Amino acid sequence: MRNLLIPFLAFCLLGCGPEVDDTDEPVGTTSSIFIQNKAFATLNGFYISDGTGYGPNQIEGKLISTGQSYEISGIECGKTYTLKVVRINADDVIQKDVPIDCGNDYIWGVK
Numbered sequence: 001m002r003n004l005l006i007p008f009l010a011f012c013l014l015g016c017g018p019e020v021d022d023t024d025e026p027v028g029t030t031s032s033i034f035i036q037n038k039a040f041a042t043l044n045g046f047y048i049s050d051g052t053g054y055g056p057n058q059i060e061g062k063l064i065s066t067g068q069s070y071e072i073s074g075i076e077c078g079k080t081y082t083l084k085v086v087r088i089n090a091d092d093v094i095q096k097d098v099p100i101d102c103g104n105d106y107i108w109g110v111k
Contacts, residue, residue, distance in 0.1 A: 027103040031077040035085065036109045037064045039093075043110065045086030046072065050079055063088070077102035085110050 037043050043064040047054040058072045075081075083095045093110055100106055 029077060029102065030074050031100050031102060032071050032073040032105040033075055033083070033100070034069055034071050034105060034107045035059075035064060036069045036107060037066055038109045038111045039087060040066060041087040041089050041091070042066065043085050044088050045084075046070075047084040047086075048072075048075065049082040049084070050076075051082070054082075054084060075100055077104075083108060 033048075035043065035046060044059070044062075046058045046064075047056075048058060049055070059070060062070070064070045077100050080097055080099050083098050085093045087093070095108060098106060098108075
């Protein structure tokens with residue numbers, strides 16, 4: 001009888017562990033930044049800085065007109081950045097201390 005009780009208890013305990021959800025997607029290491037141009041001027045430059053200086057123009061050769069959006073993908077997440085857009089009239093708009101979280105995209109409505 002004892003030989004049957006141990007396997008029976010083990011079988012009953014199999015369902016008592018933590019539930020695992022197979023539908024959860026792993027969180028990636030990059031995110032995207034969406035620029036929404038809400039300004040009255042066309043945007044012709046977008047730069048990202050992680051504190052070591054601005055990198056290259058992320059929209060080189062492209063224009064983002066009023067009302068348009070643009071996606072910059074492949075941004076390393078889990079860091080804080082300074083973002084800068086350049087308007088065609090040469091005005092800069094800077095947003096500092098922008099956290100780019102893994103698993104979440106960032107939307108910047110530039111005014």
